[in-house]
Amino acid sequence: MKPAPFEYHRPATVGEAAEMLVALGDDAKVLAGGQSLVPLLSMRLAVVSHLIDIGRLDDLTGIERRDGALWVGAGTTEAAVGSSAEVASAVPLLAAATPFIGHLQIRNRGTVGGSIAHADPAAEYPAVALALDAEMEAVSHRGPRIIPAADFFTGLWSTALDQDELLVGIRLPVWTGRSGFAVREIARRHGDFAIAGAAVGVELDADDRVRRSAIALFGLGSTPLRATAAELEARGRTVAEISADELGRLAVTDLDSVPSDMHGPATYRTRVGAAMVARAWTAASNEAGNG
């Protein structure tokens, strides 16, 4: 349970971190809060020659409105997100997802960028980013780049970030109007990764018709997934006309890579996923209707 030896680097600026990523190449890994990476190193499921610790880069922390979106620095801790009034009012879905992440001690160290760059398919923040069409800000020695969430999650623990790119921030769209948001998940114990879960956003017009709908699934494939068919099914209809159970079933209809493990076979996870979509939809649309 001890990591293999590695060299430690602590850049003072984002630019220096980008230079290190080029110089050290494939043998280097970025260390943020370490709440996923350190256990992987300790169990020697991952072995690296170099760790680049971005934990002291002040440019990577913060929560602020920028150009109509909410910018969250990649190095911002999950605890800071969870206690932020700005997040709660601007991007309630991000706030709703936060208590599901690990435990207090994990959220005090774990970061938004770390969770998204690690890209665990059962994690909450990647699903929230995907549901809301967030944009990822990346930096390399070539300069900055924006990657839409829809293009970001490319496979199991894999992202569109190049080896020499650093995730520096997330831009989350701010929904206005009569909107509601909810996250629902089932885990064996609170704080564990979800067996299956759903993150849902709903915006209603003055007649209670769905103007905007966003449904993301997690734990149900090799990446978080958008339930596009279910989103489209809901759009333009009134809340009363929509069966949440029907929407849940539709959301999981086309899944083709649902994992099976000791916590449950794919058929079970799929049923749980449908139920989570239905429950999150009901909670989100009720909240929107009361808004």
Add this chain to the structure above:
Amino acid sequence: MGEVPVQVTVNGRIMTRTVEPRLTLADFLRERCQLTGTHLGCEHGACGACTVLVDGAAVRSCLMFAVQADGTEVTTVEGIAAPDGELSPVQSALRSCHGLQCGFCTPGFVITITALLRDNPDPSEEEIRDGLSGNLCRCTGYQGILQAVRQAAELLK
């Protein structure tokens, strides 16, 4: 692989050491500072026995390298009681409520409860359970531990 100098203030004392980067904060405290009150159960972030305060925040010291703690202030279970040995309200409540059996998980619970009640002096039942969810007691003595949190909250008022 090169060793790195670190300076950490542990329970008010400045500790200057040279460490391998792979040394966790938990092993740094136990083996390089001789503070063995911080216990290591799982060493991969599941059990919470190694919880310490880093700049006031409760964290798992097995999921942090000592080099990451360079320049920080760390409080371990050894730093919770008064200098004359008088138990803190959290420690005294754990004793009087039988909130420990074998005692292995206790240092982590002491730190977690101390941080919990500092940030939320009057927690609800649900907030207590949520706040303690990151600490496991393999003796399963949770009822006594929960009672100790309630009693400590009263003592601290």
